[in-house]
């Protein structure tokens with residue numbers, strides 16, 4: 001199962017997490033997030049990481065031009081749209097940025113919110129499900145109602161996110177069958193400061209499942 005650790009801001013922590021065996025790292029390109037990393041710093045950070053890693057930039061309601069500029073400047077291999085981006089925006093982005101992995105994050109208020117998934121799947125490489133928060137777009141530590149997702153099986157890979165921790169991942173994966181998982185606040189000491197022991201603990205739990 002693919003594991004993404006998101007919200008990395010420090011090169012040493014990115015390198016250490018990659019050395020633990022995590023293959024997908026996430027970087028917050030959203031200025032109002034406490035995990036924001038400015039594009040020039042992101043470029044420098046990514047240059048210190050192994051070339052074969054998946055490096056996903058997280059964006060919220062950015063324009064196509066803004067996303068293209070950051071992806072071109074840095075070495076991001078993928079884009080996670082975590083705002084209110086439409087299916088047609090995803091379609092255009094996919095056409096304009098071939099070869100860049102495209103994930104659409106959906107923040108679920110209720111299980112009814114899953115109805116829109118089918119509108120996105122023709123245009124994206126993966127769907128990510130996160131919990132809804134009225135004031136924040138992500139990194140909230142809010143947990144989804146996993147029981148609502150027991151039968152969720154879209155025609156593209158999907159990632160479970162939202163308040164996952166080494167302590168609750170076992171229970172989550174008893175209830176749902178995602179292609180991958182995405183953790184941010186559940187493996188950090190404070191926003192943007194990752195806790196390597198928690199990442200190692202996560203890997204240990206996953207190994208024993």
Ligand SMILES: O=C(O)c1ccccc1N[C@@H]1O[C@H](COP(=O)(O)O)[C@@H](O)[C@H]1O
Pocket residue numbers: 006007026028030033034035058059060082105128130137138139140141142161162163164182183184185186
């Ligand atoms: O982490 C952030 O600060 C952030 C800001 C804006 C959009 C998305 C963000 N993070 C994403 O939120 C989910 C869940 O995070 P958590 O595990 O509940 O803390 C994850 O997909 C991050 O990529």
